[in-house]
Amino acid sequence: MDELLMIPGPVPLHPRVMNAMAKQMINHRGDEFGRIMDYCVERLKEIFATENDVLIISGSGTAGMEAAISNFVSGKLVCIQNGKFGERFVKIGKRYCESVVELKFEWGTSIDLEKVEMALSEGAEAVTMVHNETSTGILNPAREVAKLAEKYDALFILDAITSAGGDEVRVDDWGVDVAVVGSQKCLGAPPGISAVAVSERAWSRLTGKAPYYLDLESYRNSLEKTPSQTPYTPALPLFFALYEALKIIEEETMEKRIKRHRMLSEGCRKAMTAMGLELFPELNDHSRYSNTVTAIKMPEGITDDQLRGTVKKEFGVIIAGGQDILKGRIFRIGNMGNVGVKEMITTISAVESVLYRFGVVKEMGRGMESAMEVYGG
Ligand SMILES: Cc1ncc(COP(=O)(O)O)c(C=O)c1O
Known part of the structure; x- marks a missing residue:
C-alpha cells in the first residue's frame, strides 16, 4: 500500500520534484548551476518577502539555525522558547555565545511579549524565536517580537523553517534580521537544504566565529561570482529538486x-x-x-x-x-x-x-x- x-x-513530493532528482550531475561551477542557483535565490526572496541576501546551504534546517547564530552572535543571546525547536536555539547558542538567557513559556502556550520586552531591555545582542513551533502547533508573533528587537537594538533571528512557503513570512516589513527555512517542509522539496535571509544590520555584526562550513560570508562571496555558485560542492540532486519545487510554488x-x-x-x-x-x-x-x-x-x-x-x-x-x-x-x-x-x-x-x-x-x-x-x- x-x-x-x-x-x-518531510512531506510527500510532487512527481515533478522526484523526477528532477533523477538527472545526470552537472558542473557546479558552470552556467547551468548558476541559473538554478539564481532562480532559487530569486524565488526564496519572494517567499521571505525580502530584498536581503538569501544564502542556500546544503544542510537541513538545523544547519541554517546554527549559521544564523554562529555568524552573528557571540555575546548575550535571548532565546524565546515554547517548544522543542525554541530549545534547539538555546543548545546552539550555548556553543557560540557568552551567555544565553532562556525565556521559557510552557509548551503549548503563547509567549508573553511583556516578558520578552523586559529581557531585551536588559540588553542583548540578539533574540531568537521559532515562528511556527512545529512541536506544539503554535504560530508565534514574529512581527511583534521584531519590533521589540529593533527598539532594543538586538538582532532578530527567526526560525521560519515550517512557516516560510506555507504561511506569511514578511522579513522586510517585519524587520527580521536572519530568517531560516528548511526544504522538506512547506517548500515541498526533499530534506537536506536550508536557506538563510540576512539583513544589512546582521552583516554589520559578523562575529567571524562561524564554523568553516557555515561561514555565510563565503556563501555571499560565491553567490556574487559569475556564474553564481556555492563555496563547497552543493548537493546537486537536492538543488534540482528545490528548483522544481519552487517552480511549482511560482505557478501556484x-x-x-x-x-x-x-x-x-x-x-x-x-x-x-x-x-x-x-x-x-x-x-x-x-x-x-x-x-x-x-x-x-x-x-x-x-x-x-x-x-x-x-x-x-x-x-x-x-x-x-x-x-x-x-x-x-x-x-x-x-x-x-x-x-x-x-x-x-x-x-x-x-x-x-x-x-x-x-x-x-x-x-x-x-x-x-x-x-x-x-x-x-
Ligand atoms: C520549527 C523547526 N525548526 C527546526 C527544525 C529542524 O530542522 P531539520 O530537521 O531540517 O534540521 C524543525 C524540524 O522539524 C522544525 O520544525
Whole structure:
C-alpha cells in the first residue's frame, strides 16, 4: 500500500520534484548551476518577502539555525522558547555565545511579549524565536517580537523553517534580521537544504566565529561570482529538486498557497474538535494556531501506538506523535507543501474511523462533515 506522509516534514513530493532528482550531475561551477542557483535565490526572496541576501546551504534546517547564530552572535543571546525547536536555539547558542538567557513559556502556550520586552531591555545582542513551533502547533508573533528587537537594538533571528512557503513570512516589513527555512517542509522539496535571509544590520555584526562550513560570508562571496555558485560542492540532486519545487510554488502563487495552507489546517482543527478532541495549544487568540501543523491532545481510551499504529496499518496514513515531554500525550497532523483536500480528507477519515473503532468517538462522520464545511465539498 502506498503510504501517505502527513507528518510536519518531510512531506510527500510532487512527481515533478522526484523526477528532477533523477538527472545526470552537472558542473557546479558552470552556467547551468548558476541559473538554478539564481532562480532559487530569486524565488526564496519572494517567499521571505525580502530584498536581503538569501544564502542556500546544503544542510537541513538545523544547519541554517546554527549559521544564523554562529555568524552573528557571540555575546548575550535571548532565546524565546515554547517548544522543542525554541530549545534547539538555546543548545546552539550555548556553543557560540557568552551567555544565553532562556525565556521559557510552557509548551503549548503563547509567549508573553511583556516578558520578552523586559529581557531585551536588559540588553542583548540578539533574540531568537521559532515562528511556527512545529512541536506544539503554535504560530508565534514574529512581527511583534521584531519590533521589540529593533527598539532594543538586538538582532532578530527567526526560525521560519515550517512557516516560510506555507504561511506569511514578511522579513522586510517585519524587520527580521536572519530568517531560516528548511526544504522538506512547506517548500515541498526533499530534506537536506536550508536557506538563510540576512539583513544589512546582521552583516554589520559578523562575529567571524562561524564554523568553516557555515561561514555565510563565503556563501555571499560565491553567490556574487559569475556564474553564481556555492563555496563547497552543493548537493546537486537536492538543488534540482528545490528548483522544481519552487517552480511549482511560482505557478501556484504564494498568495494562493498561503490560503490553501490556512484552509487545510482550519478544516483539520474543526474536524478534530467536532469529534470531541481537544487541540493541544491553549490559546485565547485563535490566529495563533499554526497554519501548517495541527497538534491534538491524545484522547482518553486510546494510546499513541494504537491510534497512530492503526491509522498507519489500516489506512497507510502516517501522522506524527508528540516529541520529548509530549510523547504519547499529543499527535500531530501536518498539512505542509503540496498536499490538498484529498490528502486531508483521507487523514481525517482515517483518524475518525480508528477513534470510532476504539470507542473514543461515539458517532461516525462528525469530523468529516466539519472538515467539508471548510473545504466546500
Ligand atoms: C520549527 C523547526 N525548526 C527546526 C527544525 C529542524 O530542522 P531539520 O530537521 O531540517 O534540521 C524543525 C524540524 O522539524 C522544525 O520544525
